[in-house]
Every structure is written in C-alpha cells, then in structure tokens.
Amino acid sequence: MTGAGLFSYLVFFLTFAGVYALLAQGLNVQWGFAGMLNVGVAAFFAIGAYTSAIVTTSVSAAHLGGFGLPWPLGFLAAMAIAAVLGLMIGIVTLNLRSDYLAIASIGIAEIVRLVLKNEEWLTGGVRGIAGIPRPLDGVVPGENALVLLALVLLLLAVVYWGLERIYRAPWGRVQRAIRDNEAAARAMGKDSLVFRLQAFVIGCALMGLSGAVYAHFVGFISPEAFDPVFATFIVWVMLIAGGSGNNRGAILGAFVIWGVWAGTQFVTNQLPAEYVTQASALRVLLIGVLLQVILIYRPEGLLPERPPRPIWREP
C-alpha cells in the first residue's frame, strides 16, 4: 500500500471508529449508567441514518422527500425521531425487569428491518437511498474526508463532554442508584421510571445521531448496511470491552474492537477466494469468543467504571 493509500485508509478507519464510538456512548448511557439492556441498537442507528438522508437529499420519486434541507437539520431530525421511538418503547418496557426490554428491543429491530425493506415509498426499499450530501463539501477548504473526520471527532468530543457532565451530576448519581438498588432509590423518593426513560431517550438520540453521521459519510444507505444482529452485537462488545459505565472506556472500546475487526479482515483476506463466506463467519465467531473471554476474565472492561467520590464537608 502506498503512503497516500495508507493515509486515506487511516482517515476512513478513524471516521468509522468515531461513528462506532458515538454508538457506544449512546449504549453506555443506557447500559453503563442505567443498566438497561437494549438489543436494538441497529434499529435506532438505521432510523437516524434514514431520517437524515430523507431530510437532506434532493427531491426524489424513489423515496419520501427528500426535502433538501441543510445537514445540521438532518442530524437534529435523526436524533429527534430516534428519541421519539425510544420514548415509545421505553414507556412500555422500562418499568418491567430488563430482560423484557431486551426481548422487546429485538422486536423493534425486526420491525425496523421489515419497514426499511418493504416500504418503498418511505425508504426506497432494497434499492436504498443514494446521493446523501457530504457535509461541508466545498464550504471548508481541504480534503473533504479529513473535514468529515474532524466533524466526527468534534461531535464525539462534545458528546463525551456532555455525558461526563451528566454522569458526575446528581442525575448520574440517581441513575447509578437505580441501577444498583432500585428499591432503595425508590425509597429515597426517586421516580425510577422517569429517570430510566430519560437515560433511554438520551441513548437512543445519540444512536440516531451516529446513524446520521454514518449516512452522510458513506453517501448511500440500504437495508443491508444495518444487519440488526451484528451491528448491535459489535457495539455491545465495544462497550463491555472498553468498560461499561466509563465514557472514556466506551470510546476506547470502540477504537480497539473496530481495530480488531478491521485487523481480522487483513488475516481473512489471505484465505483463498472460495472461502469468502466462511471467512466473514469466522470473523463474527472471533468477536463472539472475544466477548465471552472478556465477560469471564475482565467483566469490568479495560477502563473500569470510576464513579466520582462523594465530597464530604465538615459541618
């Protein structure tokens, strides 16, 4: 690989890792902060991607819209729609134990997959949506891939800063209290359903944002890009490997696991071409085994959760 090729691969790699890091941050609010098990990450990711695509593409007969609006509006709409869907799911499942949320969320992922595939008027069906504009193209001078990477990293930094704030705030402390001992938190007068809903909706909105970034980065989306099982699963492995409950861990996990995933591709590319389907299954197998190893030997992840120490003041 030439120097320029290597450089553009690196930019591509980092941008993708950034998209996954945003997803992992969203999941961290739900699972790490509040202990809610969302197995439908891919659904919220896909909804974000499609919403922003429909809002920003130019008018087309192949799908709803497009409305040709600027990309920041697309990003905001993506977050809003994902949040509304999260709110609806949350109201139904969040006052039950977390297994039910997990089961219901695979249902959501399934329904979103069916809608993406079958509702051509809305999503363009299996042909997907093409021509999604690249943000800041021509507005900011320089290589657009680099500008996009900067945008992703900037978003990631803002989200990280915001999540650190709410994690350390009393709001985050209540989330941890509900996660670790709901009965005690309720006895202190905290409405656990309201707090859980808030955490769930914030997480879903971040997943929607991540989907929007992805759509504008690749420029073309179709239902195949959102495999409900694997897209969800790899985000889970990222969060658990990095450290559930630790915002820095979620980012680190995304970069490390995305590195492992990309690295396995280099290995399986050495295999003869007739083993192509086996090779991709082998990569999934490897990530599955990796999750089990982490769960058994280092369940707290690379960067374990470190809640802020309470500050005791002498009376």
Add this chain to the structure above:
Amino acid sequence: MIEILQLLLYGTLLGSIIALGAVGVTLTFGILGFANFAHGDLMTLGAYVCFLIYTQLALPFWLGIAAAVPATIFAAMVIDRVLFRRFRQSRPIISLISSFGAALILRSLIQIVWGTGTYMYSSQIVMAQRFAGLRYKWDQLGIILTTLGIVIGLHLFLGRTKIGKAMRAMADNPTLARLSGIDTERVIVWTWVIGGGLAALAGVFLAMDTRLQPEMGWFLLLACFAAAILGGIGKPMGAIAGGFIIGIMMELSTLVLPTEYSPVVPFAILVVLLLFRPTGLFAGRST
C-alpha cells in the same frame, strides 16, 4: 370460511413449532433466571444436524432426528458448562449478554460448516392432499400430531416424576426450591435435556415446513419469547398454549396485513401483554 379454516390449520402447524421452542425458553427463563438468546440458534443447529444425516448422508429421516436431538442437547450443555455456569453467581443479566454472544458463535459455526445458502431436506415436490376443501400435507399432520404427543408426555413428566416436580418447583420459585433441598445442578441438566431436545425438534419441523437457513431459528426466537411470556414465565404448559395462540394469530393476521409483516404479530402481542398483563395469561411469575 374455508380460507379461515385453512389459516387455522397453518396456524396450528406454526404454533406447534413455536410451542416446542417456547418450552425451552420458559424453562431456562424460570429456572436459570435469564432469557436465553441462543435458544433460536439451538433450533437451527438441530435442523442442520438432521440435514447432515438425512439429506447429505442419505440415511433414514428418523435417524436424522435421533442425531439432531442429542447433538443439540450436547451443544446446550457445553454452552452451559463453558459459559452460563460461570455467571450463575453474577447477575442473570450477564448470562443474557453471554447468550447473545453464544447465539452468534453457534450461527457462525453453522455458516462455516454449511455456508450461508438456503437448503431443503428433500427436493421432491409433495402434492398437497385435499379434504373438504382444506389443503394439507402428510408431514404437516405429522408435525402437529407429534407435537400433541410430546405435550402429553411432557405434562406427565412434569406432573408425575420427581425430577419433573422439582423442575416446576424451581421454575416457580428458585430460592424456595433450593431451600427445600432440591439438587439444583441436576435440575439444570434436565432443563437443557428438555429445552435442547425440544429445540432440536422445533428446528427440524421448521425446516420441514419452510427451508434451512442460518438465521431460521433467530427469526423465530421473538415468537418463542412472546409465547413464553404469554403463558407465564416458568410454566411449560402455558408456553405451549402461548405458542399455539401466537402461531394461529400470525397466520390469521395475513387476512389483514401483508404477509411479510406477520413477524410483527408476536411483537404486537408482546407489547399489549406487557402493558396490561405482564404476568401472562395464566399468571406466572411477575418479576
């Protein structure tokens, strides 16, 4: 009218398959305390083992089932030994996450061995029989009758044998069961024997009725969960009833919904249930 009867027949057929899968789901949920996301892929494994024996090695069909059942039980026990047993002391939710990973491990192993294509047990086209305007095939009747036989056998096993009673006790209240001296590890072994064995049968029946595909079991998992919750967690007979209800509702839904949306039906039932009666129709555990 005849169309509705036809859908009822198909619904009973699909319900048989869901019911067999849901028994394992409700037993692991009740006894081990977590929703086993690998259960659908255990069904897939059973279907493919039967494919190996019957289609690829051209041995008799009953031999295919006779191999699929122990192979799936074995796989379930290996997963339990290597993974779930390590997480018994932690929160059950860790087992759930682990089972999600186990599901993908099983599925990718199946893809490595058999590839990602779709197969059928037999390429022969079997003509449907007709009776009073109803269309049916002999193997479809076979699936329904076998399931009914298994339901009766399971009912006797859970009601009359000591281990069956211990299983029901543990599914109902694990702490109380442990306190009254029930050997919990033995009950867990039997949970995998029954859950895994019935999962294998469900997979084989599903493959007979449709076709083999690495995601076949995963796609049925939501229906099995919905059936287990409908029947009340920890109640195998409830799960069977739930399975038949969901199978029939899924087929009847094609009267008003496009066919490709019938997987939405178990989800809709689940949501309504969680809103109004989270303990299930037959009042199982509420937690």
